[in-house]
Amino acid sequence: MKPTYEPVIGLEIHAELITNSKMFCGCSADYASAPEPNTNICPVCTGLPGAMPVANKKAIELAALVGLALNCSVNKHNTFARKNYYYPDLPKGYQISQYELPICEKGWLDIDSGSSSGAASATYRDPSRVRIRRVHIEEDTAKLFHEKNYALVDFNRAGVPLLEIVSEPDMRSVEAALDYATKVRAILRYLGVNSGNMEKGVLRFEANISVRPFGSDEFRTRTEIKNLNSFRALTRASAYEIERQIKIYESGGTVVQETLGWDDVRGVTTSQRSKEEAHDYRYFPEPDLPPLQLSDSWIAEIKSRLPELPEAKTKRFVEQYELKPQDARLLTSEKALADYFESVVSKSKSSPKTVHSWIAGEFMRYLNDSGKDVDDVTLSPESFAKLIDMVTDKTVSGNNAKVVLAELIESGGDPQEIVKEKGLAQVSDESFIQEVVTKILNDNPAEVEKYLAGKETLLQWFVGQVARATKGKADPNVTKELALKALAERKK
Amino acid sequence: MQLTTLTIREAHELLTTKKISSVELTQAMLQRIREIDPKIKSYVTVSEELALEQARKADERIAKGENVTPLTGIPFSMKDCISTRGVRTTCSSKILENYVPQYNATVTNKLAEAGAVLLGKTNMDEFGMGSSCENSAFFNTHNPWDLDRVPGGSSGGSAAAMSAGLATFTIGEDTGGSVRMPAGFCNVTGIKPTYGRVSRYGLIALVSSFDSIGPMSRDAYDCATVLEHIAGHDPHDSTTYNSPVPNYTKHINKPVQGMKLGIPKEYFVAGMEAGVESALQEAIRQFEKLGMEIHEVSLPHTKYGLPVYYLLLFAEASANLARMDGTRFGLSVSENAKDVIDIYLKTRHEGFGDEVKRRIMLGAYALSAGYYDAYYLKAQKVRTLLRRDFESAFSKVDLLLAPTCPTTAFKLGEKTSDPLEMYLSDIYVVATNPAGVPALALPAGFSNNMPVGMQLIGKHLDEQTLFQVAHAYQQVTDWHKQFPNI
Ligand SMILES: [Zn+2]
Numbered sequence: 001m002k003p004t005y006e007p008v009i010g011l012e013i014h015a016e017l018i019t020n021s022k023m024f025c026g027c028s029a030d031y032a033s034a035p036e037p038n039t040n041i042c043p044v045c046t047g048l049p050g051a052m053p054v055a056n057k058k059a060i061e062l063a064a065l066v067g068l069a070l071n072c073s074v075n076k077h078n079t080f081a082r083k084n085y086y087y088p089d090l091p092k093g094y095q096i097s098q099y100e101l102p103i104c105e106k107g108w109l110d111i112d113s114g115s116s117s118g119a120a121s122a123t124y125r126d127p128s129r130v131r132i133r134r135v136h137i138e139e140d141t142a143k144l145f146h147e148k149n150y151a152l153v154d155f156n157r158a159g160v161p162l163l164e165i166v167s168e169p170d171m172r173s174v175e176a177a178l179d180y181a182t183k184v185r186a187i188l189r190y191l192g193v194n195s196g197n198m199e200k201g202v203l204r205f206e207a208n209i210s211v212r213p214f215g216s217d218e219f220r221t222r223t224e225i226k227n228l229n230s231f232r233a234l235t236r237a238s239a240y241e242i243e244r245q246i247k248i249y250e251s252g253g254t255v256v257q258e259t260l261g262w263d264d265v266r267g268v269t270t271s272q273r274s275k276e277e278a279h280d281y282r283y284f285p286e287p288d289l290p291p292l293q294l295s296d297s298w299i300a301e302i303k304s305r306l307p308e309l310p311e312a313k314t315k316r317f318v319e320q321y322e323l324k325p326q327d328a329r330l331l332t333s334e335k336a337l338a339d340y341f342e343s344v345v346s347k348s349k350s351s352p353k354t355v356h357s358w359i360a361g362e363f364m365r366y367l368n369d370s371g372k373d374v375d376d377v378t379l380s381p382e383s384f385a386k387l388i389d390m391v392t393d394k395t396v397s398g399n400n401a402k403v404v405l406a407e408l409i410e411s412g413g414d415p416q417e418i419v420k421e422k423g424l425a426q427v428s429d430e431s432f433i434q435e436v437v438t439k440i441l442n443d444n445p446a447e448v449e450k451y452l453a454g455k456e457t458l459l460q461w462f463v464g465q466v467a468r469a470t471k472g473k474a475d476p477n478v479t480k481e482l483a484l485k486a487l488a489e490r491k492k
Numbered sequence: 493m494q495l496t497t498l499t500i501r502e503a504h505e506l507l508t509t510k511k512i513s514s515v516e517l518t519q520a521m522l523q524r525i526r527e528i529d530p531k532i533k534s535y536v537t538v539s540e541e542l543a544l545e546q547a548r549k550a551d552e553r554i555a556k557g558e559n560v561t562p563l564t565g566i567p568f569s570m571k572d573c574i575s576t577r578g579v580r581t582t583c584s585s586k587i588l589e590n591y592v593p594q595y596n597a598t599v600t601n602k603l604a605e606a607g608a609v610l611l612g613k614t615n616m617d618e619f620g621m622g623s624s625c626e627n628s629a630f631f632n633t634h635n636p637w638d639l640d641r642v643p644g645g646s647s648g649g650s651a652a653a654m655s656a657g658l659a660t661f662t663i664g665e666d667t668g669g670s671v672r673m674p675a676g677f678c679n680v681t682g683i684k685p686t687y688g689r690v691s692r693y694g695l696i697a698l699v700s701s702f703d704s705i706g707p708m709s710r711d712a713y714d715c716a717t718v719l720e721h722i723a724g725h726d727p728h729d730s731t732t733y734n735s736p737v738p739n740y741t742k743h744i745n746k747p748v749q750g751m752k753l754g755i756p757k758e759y760f761v762a763g764m765e766a767g768v769e770s771a772l773q774e775a776i777r778q779f780e781k782l783g784m785e786i787h788e789v790s791l792p793h794t795k796y797g798l799p800v801y802y803l804l805l806f807a808e809a810s811a812n813l814a815r816m817d818g819t820r821f822g823l824s825v826s827e828n829a830k831d832v833i834d835i836y837l838k839t840r841h842e843g844f845g846d847e848v849k850r851r852i853m854l855g856a857y858a859l860s861a862g863y864y865d866a867y868y869l870k871a872q873k874v875r876t877l878l879r880r881d882f883e884s885a886f887s888k889v890d891l892l893l894a895p896t897c898p899t900t901a902f903k904l905g906e907k908t909s910d911p912l913e914m915y916l917s918d919i920y921v922v923a924t925n926p927a928g929v930p931a932l933a934l935p936a937g938f939s940n941n942m943p944v945g946m947q948l949i950g951k952h953l954d955e956q957t958l959f960q961v962a963h964a965y966q967q968v969t970d971w972h973k974q975f976p977n978i
Contacts, residue, residue: 043595047815049588049696050575050597054730082811084859088832093814151832153819282859284868287700287808289730 005249006214007242008222009177010169012206013184014162015194016140017062022159023139024053024096029160031143032200037154045159047091052288055080059137059161060103060292062193064302066163067104067135069187069309074302076294078103080137080286085279088153089141097164099283102136103292109187110311111171111179112329130180131168138162163193169208169219174238181205181234182333186310190335198230205234210255211245221255225262225269237262241269313338321345321352330360336374340381348385350392358388362405379409387415400424400472428475430482433466436474437482440465441490452491459483495520496657497975500566500714503660507554507565514554514565517660518547518609521567525611525658528978533633534643534653536572538612539579543567546609553607562717562741564607569659571650572613573620574705575694576600579610583696584628584649585618587843591822597694598726599663599705606721611659615649618845619813620667620698622646623917625674626908627847634904635677636976637942641901644674647708651678654708656978661709661718665695667702668801669896669921672933675708676896676945679935681962681972682708683715686953687928688733690719691726697812699805700731702925711972712934712962716740719955733953740959748964749783751957754889758794759920765899767939772895775936775946775965779893782964787889791881796874797923802915803858803871804926810855816843847911875926882927882949891957892949895920896933900942924949932958935971943971 022029025044034040043051064074081099108131142158144151165184171177185203188194195202210222225241228234245255259278260269273279308316310332317328317338332338341359345352363384367374387404390396396404396419404418419425427433440462441448451458459480466479495517498506506512522540529535550565570576573583575593577600582588596604603610617627625633625648633648635641636656643652647664651674654662664671666684675682683706690705697703707718723737755776760769780786818824818839825838844852858867885892897917907914924931929952936946950958966972 046820050694052693052729054728084811084814086836088819091815091820093817094811280861282856284807284859
């Protein structure tokens with residue numbers, strides 16, 4: 001049965017850009033490392049009278065780079081604008097942003113979990129494509145610290161370059177929104193323009209949400225949820241808001257256009273401003289900054305800096321390494337991980353599939369358990385490749401290789417040395433294994449009895465016992481063969 | 493020897509030949525300020541200690557003969573909207589009454605580097621909003637030629653100080669005639685340079701796209717000297733020109749013969765005071781005598797100059813003044829405030845004068861959703877027409893001549909009850925700012941014993957021609973050498 005309602009979701013993504021200095025002054029943009037509040041400040045970013053902004057060239061380059069990565073066109077003539085509103089975190093009483101002519105417009109990003117209102121719709125579009133309306137540059141605000149009867153302002157973050165990436169309302173499920181947000185984050189990380197560290201607030205989401213009867217192509221009244229600071233918040237808030245709106249329609253009510261906040265503790269959206277109370281930002285062109293004039297050659301130069309992006313890399317991994325698409329996608333979700341994979345593959349004699357299973361398995365498990373990034377891992381791709389090859393060569397068993405891997409990651413060293421030191425080399429010598437098999441069978445007459453009575457699943461148990469007795473050194477395949485033979489003989 | 497009425501180059505000559513010291517000159521100025529300024533009230537702040545310290549340093553420079561510029565040791569005053577580190581900068585507003593900047597404007601730095609001596613900061617209409625200095629939150633400034641009359645505005649304090657011999661030169665700021673109109677009222681020479689010729693960094697903005705800092709002085713030569721020192725590209729102001737600053741004084745004596753002077757017919761219409769008109773006609777004859785060709789030209793959109801100017805002013809000013817919110821600097825009224833918005837409201841209510849509030853409200857209105865296209869955008873379009881008027885005129889002539897005001901200085905209180913009447917006194921000076929072109933005001937004679945001003949308007953970045961023509965005129969006239977009797 002088809003669902004009755006379909007959500008319509010658009011996302012605004014605010015991403016701080018990694019630059020040395022702030023957007024409009026020479027202060028350090030690295031507010032996270034500032035020793036104290038209000039140390040990375042000057043007349044410009046604290047809005048002192050007479051101070052004037054000067055646009056950060058690097059930030060403009062990075063903004064164009066992001067736009068190009070998101071398949072946008074770069075506006076050769078684009079302008080800054082003042083967005084006027086009063087708040088203590090906004091020292092000038094206006095934010096310098098871009099309005100009529102943003103730096104980038106009209107892009108798109110393909111997602112994997114799109115769903116559509118269907119081909120019958122007049123506004124049919126590729127279900128997996130999210131159109132990007134615009135990418136524009138603005139400045140971040142100061143940070144407020146609320147105390148009981150007052151608030152303190154730290155201007156270290158004020159004026160840090162911020163990118164706003166605005167999608168069209170093209171997502172039709174929470175999953176699609178999550179997928180889109182994840183992909184944008186991955187691209188930003190690929191480009192090295194944003195760490196993607198949501199806990200540090202360098203990436204924030206706002207979701208525009210409406211719901212409509214499934215199959216309809218109307219756009220109904222939407223609400224806007226502000227300040228979603230994690231994927232979890234994005235998912236929960238969107239799901240909650242969709243349900244809330246459906247309930248309103250089902251009870252015959254109407255959705256009110258408003259700005260909402262997300263209460264993460266209670267798990268509900270709360271009204272912040274109604275349409276009537278909505279800010280009139282009184283945008284007008286920023287007279288202190290001349291329009292940005294970008295040449296074709298400049299744009300071409302920026303374009304040439306684009307690295308291979310996740311989508312293209314995934315395709316290549318599937319073709320070049322014969323990986324399954326979902327396996328390739330996992331590896332390309334992070335550029336560092338993809339690079340690491342390729343590096344190990346290039347140094348290993350084993351198949352890329354084997355390397356993938358090691359990286360997707362043990363290696364990722366280690367990263368997840370330790371909370372580390374690929375970049376934090378000191379294990380060289382050479383060592384990792386050597387270890388994988390030792391498994392392929394049957395020099396060490398898979399299980400023992402896991403032990404070696406843990407050792408390598410923790411303390412480094414050479415895999416061969418560790419195997420030797422710990423006596424973990426795999427033994428395929430039949431006479432040695434035969435001896436152990438015989439001993440295990442002799443020591444466990446009850447199990448042998450059961451096996452012979454028909455409980456053949458016990459074979460694996462015998463193999464396990466041999467592995468334990470040999471500290472994993474016995475080649476499991478040889479063990480299995482010899483155990484089968486020995487048990488068959490006892491049957492006679 | 494009367495030290496307080498010297499030109500810059502006369503003072504420079506005396507300083508470098510060691511006939512006087514900068515400390516002596518500065519003390520003479522400070523002494524005259526103490527004696528005369530209680531009547532004129534041109535200074536908001538006199539920075540005596542700083543002035544004497546700078547004067548001593550200038551004397552050392554001169555003694556060593558190191559790095560001596562034409563401005564070294566020369567005492568000057570500055571309009572109180574230009575930031576001076578350690579010297580309060582008020583914009584003649586209550587909201588900034590005790591605001592002491594932590595940094596210098598680029599112009600302040602340049603003058604300090606040249607060795608000039610800052611005497612203090614001069615009165616103005618609050619945030620530059622006004623044409624008579626009567627919108628100062630502190631006090632009225634009086635015209636040295638008639639203490640019952642206004643000095644003009646908004647750089648009225650600067651013009652009055654100049655005229656009364658309370659500075660050897662002064663730095664004004666012209667958003668829509670604020671240098672030229674008071675220069676005319678007070679018999680002073682002053683220039684509004686091309687927009688972007690002088691850095692605005694540290695200038696407390698009124699209209700960011702019009703504001704132009706410019707010197708006021710005894711004559712065109714001095715104006716050229718000062719502009720040479722303060723003009724130029726500034727990495728802190730993205731709207732400044734990159735082109736090098738010409739050596740204006742070097743070429744100031746070049747002949748003006750054969751130059752084409754345009755007379756915009758729209759500027760010579762009914763409503764002009766008879767004495768102003770006859771002074772202008774006499775000036776035109778003088779330029780003719782200097783060998784210039786006189787041509788009538790048309791600036792057809794002149795009548796839109798005033799509405800375009802004021803509309804854009806309201807809009808930009810409403811945003812520029814938003815930072816005066818009582819949370820970081822200046823006045824803060826937080827008593828019984830419910831929340832931070834309440835602090836904003838209380839502070840701005842008490843801190844801003846009526847004219848400022850009127851303009852902020854009009855500006856916020858003109859920019860608001862639904863009105864933007866009809867007001868702000870329309871004004872920007874007409875602004876383009878104004879600019880084209882000048883371009884088309886300059887395809888026929890080298891420069892233009894116009895009055896600075898339809899009348900001479902009016903009486904204190906005469907126009908304060910009617911803001912519109914006050915706005916009209918700017919009718920001849922406002923159009924140049926939306927067009928961005930330079931204009932130099934200079935004395936053109938007297939009408940009923942009050943000074944008459946005129947302005948020469950030039951092509952973009954062609955201050956040179958203005959200085960040349962004004963200098964040639966001042967070689968054959970002595971209006972600019974007349975001083976009021978105080
Ligand atoms: Zn700064």
